[in-house]
Amino acid sequence: MQPENNLSLVTEQFMYAEGVPFVSFGMVTSTWNRRHILSLSDFTPLEYDTVLQTANSFREVLSRRTKKVPALQGQVVANLFFEPSTRTRSSFELAAKRLSADTLNFAPGTSSLSKGETILDTAKTYLAMGTDMMVIRHREAGVPQAIAQEMDRLGVRVGVLNAGDGQHEHPSQALLDLFTICTLIDSEYPSLSVLKDKKIAIVGDILHSRVARSNIWSLTASGAEVHLAGPPTLLPKLFAEFVQESTASSQPSELKRHNPELGSPHMLTNPTASTLLPRRLFLHWDLEPALKNADFVMTLRLQKERMTSHLLPSLREYHQQFGITRDRLQLCHPEVKVLHPGPVNRGVEISSDLMDDPNFSLISQQVTSGVAVRMALLYLMGSSKV
Amino acid sequence: MTNELFQQVRLVDPVSGTDRVTDVLWVDGKIAAIAPEIPDVPVDTHIRDCRGLVLGPGLVDLYSYSGEPGFEERETLTSLQQAAAAGGFTRVTLLPDTHPAIDNPASVGWLRSHSQRPESNKHPAAAAVPTLDCWGALTQGVKGQQMTELAELATSGIVGFADGQPIPSLSMLRRLLEYLRPLKKPVAIWCFDRELAAGGVMREGAESLRFGLPGIPEMAETSAITSVLECVAAIGTPVHLMRVSTARSVELIQTAKARGLPVTASTTWMHLLLTSDAVASYDPSLHLKPPLGSQADRIALLQGIQAGVIDAIAIDHRPYTYEEKTLAFAEAPPGAIGLELALPLLWQNLVELGALSALELWQALSMRPAECLEQPPGQIVAGRSAELTLFNPRQVWTVENQTLKSRAINTPWFGKQLMGRVIQTWS
Numbered sequence A: 001m002q003p004e005n006n007l008s009l010v011t012e013q014f015m016y017a018e019g020v021p022f023v024s025f026g027m028v029t030s031t032w033n034r035r036h037i038l039s040l041s042d043f044t045p046l047e048y049d050t051v052l053q054t055a056n057s058f059r060e061v062l063s064r065r066t067k068k069v070p071a072l073q074g075q076v077v078a079n080l081f082f083e084p085s086t087r088t089r090s091s092f093e094l095a096a097k098r099l100s101a102d103t104l105n106f107a108p109g110t111s112s113l114s115k116g117e118t119i120l121d122t123a124k125t126y127l128a129m130g131t132d133m134m135v136i137r138h139r140e141a142g143v144p145q146a147i148a149q150e151m152d153r154l155g156v157r158v159g160v161l162n163a164g165d166g167q168h169e170h171p172s173q174a175l176l177d178l179f180t181i182c183t184l185i186d187s188e189y190p191s192l193s194v195l196k197d198k199k200i201a202i203v204g205d206i207l208h209s210r211v212a213r214s215n216i217w218s219l220t221a222s223g224a225e226v227h228l229a230g231p232p233t234l235l236p237k238l239f240a241e242f243v244q245e246s247t248a249s250s251q252p253s254e255l256k257r258h259n260p261e262l263g264s265p266h267m268l269t270n271p272t273a274s275t276l277l278p279r280r281l282f283l284h285w286d287l288e289p290a291l292k293n294a295d296f297v298m299t300l301r302l303q304k305e306r307m308t309s310h311l312l313p314s315l316r317e318y319h320q321q322f323g324i325t326r327d328r329l330q331l332c333h334p335e336v337k338v339l340h341p342g343p344v345n346r347g348v349e350i351s352s353d354l355m356d357d358p359n360f361s362l363i364s365q366q367v368t369s370g371v372a373v374r375m376a377l378l379y380l381m382g383s384s385k386v
Numbered sequence B: 001m002t003n004e005l006f007q008q009v010r011l012v013d014p015v016s017g018t019d020r021v022t023d024v025l026w027v028d029g030k031i032a033a034i035a036p037e038i039p040d041v042p043v044d045t046h047i048r049d050c051r052g053l054v055l056g057p058g059l060v061d062l063y064s065y066s067g068e069p070g071f072e073e074r075e076t077l078t079s080l081q082q083a084a085a086a087g088g089f090t091r092v093t094l095l096p097d098t099h100p101a102i103d104n105p106a107s108v109g110w111l112r113s114h115s116q117r118p119e120s121n122k123h124p125a126a127a128a129v130p131t132l133d134c135w136g137a138l139t140q141g142v143k144g145q146q147m148t149e150l151a152e153l154a155t156s157g158i159v160g161f162a163d164g165q166p167i168p169s170l171s172m173l174r175r176l177l178e179y180l181r182p183l184k185k186p187v188a189i190w191c192f193d194r195e196l197a198a199g200g201v202m203r204e205g206a207e208s209l210r211f212g213l214p215g216i217p218e219m220a221e222t223s224a225i226t227s228v229l230e231c232v233a234a235i236g237t238p239v240h241l242m243r244v245s246t247a248r249s250v251e252l253i254q255t256a257k258a259r260g261l262p263v264t265a266s267t268t269w270m271h272l273l274l275t276s277d278a279v280a281s282y283d284p285s286l287h288l289k290p291p292l293g294s295q296a297d298r299i300a301l302l303q304g305i306q307a308g309v310i311d312a313i314a315i316d317h318r319p320y321t322y323e324e325k326t327l328a329f330a331e332a333p334p335g336a337i338g339l340e341l342a343l344p345l346l347w348q349n350l351v352e353l354g355a356l357s358a359l360e361l362w363q364a365l366s367m368r369p370a371e372c373l374e375q376p377p378g379q380i381v382a383g384r385s386a387e388l389t390l391f392n393p394r395q396v397w398t399v400e401n402q403t404l405k406s407r408a409i410n411t412p413w414f415g416k417q418l419m420g421r422v423i424q425t426w427s
Helices: A007-016 A045-061 A086-096 A119-130 A141-152 A171-185 A212-222 A238-243 A315-321 A363-382 B077-086 B104-113 B150-154 B170-183 B206-211 B219-235 B248-258 B276-281 B295-307 B344-352 B356-370
Strands: A023-025 A028-030 A076-082 A102-106 A132-137 A159-165 A199-203 A227-228 A266-268 A281-282 A296-299 A337-341 B003-013 B020-025 B030-035 B043-048 B054-057 B059-064 B089-093 B133-137 B161-162 B186-189 B239-242 B263-268 B313-314 B388-398 B419-427
Touching: A007 A159, A045 A086, A045 A212, A045 A363, A076 A086, A076 A119, A086 A102, A086 A132, A086 A159, A086 A171, A086 A363, A102 A119, A119 A132, A119 A141, A132 A141, A132 A363, A141 A159, A141 B089, A159 A171, A171 A212, A171 A337, A171 A363, A199 A212, A212 A227, A212 A281, A238 A281, A238 B206, A337 A363, B003 B356, B054 B356, B059 B239, B059 B313, B059 B356, B077 B089, B077 B133, B077 B419, B089 B388, B104 B133, B104 B150, B133 B150, B133 B161, B150 B161, B150 B170, B161 B239, B170 B186, B170 B219, B206 B276, B219 B239, B219 B248, B248 B263, B248 B295, B263 B295, B263 B356, B295 B356, B313 B356, B344 B356, B344 B388, B344 B419
Parallel strands: A076 A102, A076 A132, A132 A159, A199 A227, A199 A296, A227 A281, A296 A337, B003 B043, B003 B054, B059 B089, B089 B133, B161 B186, B186 B239, B239 B263, B263 B313
Antiparallel strands: A023 A028, A266 A281, B003 B020, B020 B030, B054 B388, B388 B419
16 A cells, blocks of 8 residues: 555545545555444544545545545445434435445335335345445434355455434434534545544434434544533433443532533543544533533534433424524634534524524535545445444 | 153252252153152163253242134134243133123133143143233232222132233222232232323333433332332232332332332343344334333342342243334334243343353242232142153254244344253143
């Protein structure tokens, strides 16, 4: 493998030469050793940087007049979306098509799941059609992992990508969020390290959010300070232990005045973990301390059924307490940007005018980044040596 | 019936507190002699070299599920009996949640007539067919809405009353305990607040957040136990608390027993071996109700057994077909099989590692469950008839379709290699 600094040249090289190390941008020189992408909990800094830099190359491809490369020509990517989805599925489908893969789409409405077929049967059917990669979404946690285990057990080299499983994880969303903010800071060489010591607030229904969970893993790996904010019913204090190893029993050492039980930093140095930096995660049951001097604010979708399960009194009160408005952004860093994984409940998580204000909102950049990042993930999985 | 001489076997008999290596002679279904060496045996005696093997009274399971009637594809009475015998059990007590439910004397009669030991079972090599007893339902159809005809059911041959499901209202529980008081039958209650647990599939904690699975708070069990204990204190009907799974529950039961409340309690074998971090694999066979707890819970349960707060270890064998269980973790029905796996795994992980003594384990699997059922506990004493289990703690085997007698394979140990296997049972 040869170090290579010319971005466009490298792009051409890794597009066409199968078996050649795919990324050789100065510092990062690596091969991809992950067949499945199921969770970000054990992603290494090198893997994050590889994804970011590969996605950046594809962003360049997508800005060309001909936005298609033959990287996955002849391969089959099956989108198995057991849970209905339009946005994520479209993004994956476009990403696969831009890589010249053939795509298959599975939707539960047209499936045989109601005919006694198990999820593994469905996966095996697509396997028998010659599928090389499966992109899987399911309303319950663990399904992509179960299918990946079954593929490994069968001894076939099929990569499984988790496109959202229950309340567990949504790695591609977190990686596109990461790419969006990293390229904003350094558009030429986006890397994890550009987020070091940035303050990032994640606001809203953390409990039910797979996006928040994946983002906690990726952002705490970068050395950023991650501040979670939400009402106690949607942000249980157990989240303080989220990034701890299960054996660690670190207790809050420092208490803040406004939240006697919370607000203490959970800084954990973890020698065995995938990151060398301590993960810094803070919890807040009110919004202001989370927003204070924040560089980025990530809002989350609030499901309307939360009111019927006694988790919130009303959407009105939620917006009063945790809605992101122009006024509240005054607390943040002057150049603060707001993200949302979509679809947005206008006037609930975020005020309507703010959402459309390009000075603050990164929402449309997130969608654009999504295609490049998903191209990168499919490409890397296709090049996996394991 | 053949005669057996167990030479140099490790005899584990909880009733007499025996744990030593000895010879045991079994003649015509009775223990003829126990002595360091038995030189003279009847002519047709099968002499077994039992060095390294363990002989104990037959194991007694407090509660497990059959598929039959209604779900024979999961398990038949015959396959259940074979599985139980292969696991060292000589008595199994079935929960009434079948289809139809065991909620009337006719169903009890049907079950008893279909699980009798066949008279032809005299073949010397054949494992003893375990006795199948049953719990009579507390509520019609085990639906928790209307009482069964409890007094009539009490005389129909059931060992006691249990739904195996939580009683949904305290007023109903109160009236049941009042009505049952004069019937003098064991009553087993699973304390679990379904409202607090709503939607949950594993124990609430840092792991449930990490795995993205809805949590069941510990208080779903502890608040329900508190309520039941208050009812028992006021009404006086003895109650067996099923499936105790938290450290706090052990404390509550300890306090209740110290106050003199007539309660007994059991946990399940899986709760003594696994904790919620195992759910990282999303294996649907680890979806249990109550869910697996923390390491602190597991330790408290073990200490509870040693202290006699937790009387018994139940198997709670719950067979499901492959297609019923091959779903997302949260969507798969809770439960796992265990009759053939419990003794080897408990022995290997608890006795071999020193968490429980051999006597403590055998007591919780044999003597105490019998006592909870108000049955005479099995014991191995010269001159008495006995149910026996001969166990080889060193035999290595793999959990597979071919090695399991159960029709179901829903266990996290499927495909794994275990050490320890029951050689035979006698009764």
